[in-house]
Amino acid sequence: MCGMPQQPPVRSTFTRPARPDASMSLLTNVMDHSLDDGYAEAAARKKADGTGGLPKTLRAKLGLAAGLVLAALVVTVGAAQARVAAPAVAKEREELIDRIEGETSAADRLEESVDQLREDVSARQREALEKNGDGGRSDLMGILSGAVEVHGPGVKLVVNDAKDTGTGGDGQPRGTSGFADTGRVRDRDMQRVVNGLWESGAEAVSINGQRLTALSAIRAAGDAILVDNRPLVPPYTVLAVGDGERLSTRFQDSADGLYLHALQENYGIRTAISVADDLELPAATSVIVRTAQPITEKGTS
The missing domain is CATH 3.90.20 (Hemagglutinin Ectodomain; Chain B)
Incomplete structure (x- = not known):
């Protein structure tokens, strides 16, 4: 019995069915890649550099x-x-x-x-x-x-700063030793006024209620004038007990009176002097002598 030649089995091949949107490949590509690759790379670089977001x-x-x-x-x-x-x-x-x-x-x-x-x-x-x-x-x-305390006739002298204390009456500053001075009354001005009154015959003197003695000092602290370490403010009212008419005339004719007049004419410092029938001056706050001793008279044997 003749056998028939054996044929190799036939292997069937499976074919994947086509996608329904196979005919829309362009639209599919756009949907899958909506962002261009270049933009994506740029965004990634910014994010890596910290400049993204x-x-x-x-x-x-x-x-x-x-x-x-x-x-x-x-x-x-x-x-x-x-x-x-x-x-x-x-x-x-x-x-x-x-x-x-x-x-x-x-x-x-x-x-x-x-x-x-x-x-x-x-x-x-x-x-x-x-x-x-x-x-x-x-x-x-x-x-x-x-x-x-004392009272009696005398003179009343008022000394005040110039209206414009920045300059003198003629617009020029008053200066000494290279320091700018002004139309403001200084301690040396009041020293000359007081000394002139003593020299002219005053028996008692006060400035703004401060009685002056042989121990008094007129000094400056900045722009303030101190009398016995007590500050005074302008105007400075000087009271001097003495023969009123004679005291006024002698003071105005003295070197210190002429000095005060020059301050008024050149730097605008204001002054006014008048004779008074009765002035009252207080006692000094301190008249303590610490060094001087009286001389005792010794009888001869």
Whole structure:
């Protein structure tokens, strides 16, 4: 029996069916690759460099907003701290004012006590000298030394700064030793005025209520004039007890009076002198002598 030649089996081939959108390949490519590769690479580079993300304008607005918030926070914190510190500062200020007022009151009481003690000492001195028949000499010494209040005829001299204290009356500054001076009254001006009044025959002198003695000093501290370390403010009123008419004439004709007149003419310093029938001058605040000693008369044997 003849056998038939065996045929190799036939292998069937599976064919994948076509996509329904195979005919729309262009649209499919656009949908799958909606962003161009170049744009994608650029975005990736910006993101890697840290410049990607929000637009510049939006980033600037956010930065400005953050700065404003920070500034508002700083102002709020500062205001809160000021409100917290304000009561403490106010309390310290009140305590300082109370302390100043208390010290001022204490100084006033001490000054009153000194005045009372001075009056008591003067009264006891006069009493002791009157018992010895020398009361007139005590009164004269008290007047000349400035230890007692005095009154009598004399002159009233008012010296004031120029209206424009920046320059003299002619617009030119007054200068000494290279330092700019002005139409302001200086300590050396008042020194010459007082010395001129003493030389012209004044028996007692005061400036703005400060009695002058042989121990008095007229000095300057900045633009302020000090008399016995007490500051005075213009106008400076000088009272001098003496023969009024004679004292006024002699002073105005003296070198110091002419000096004062030159200040008025050249630098605008204002002056006015008048004769008074009765002036009252207070006692000096201190007439303590620390070095000088009286000479005691020794009888001869």
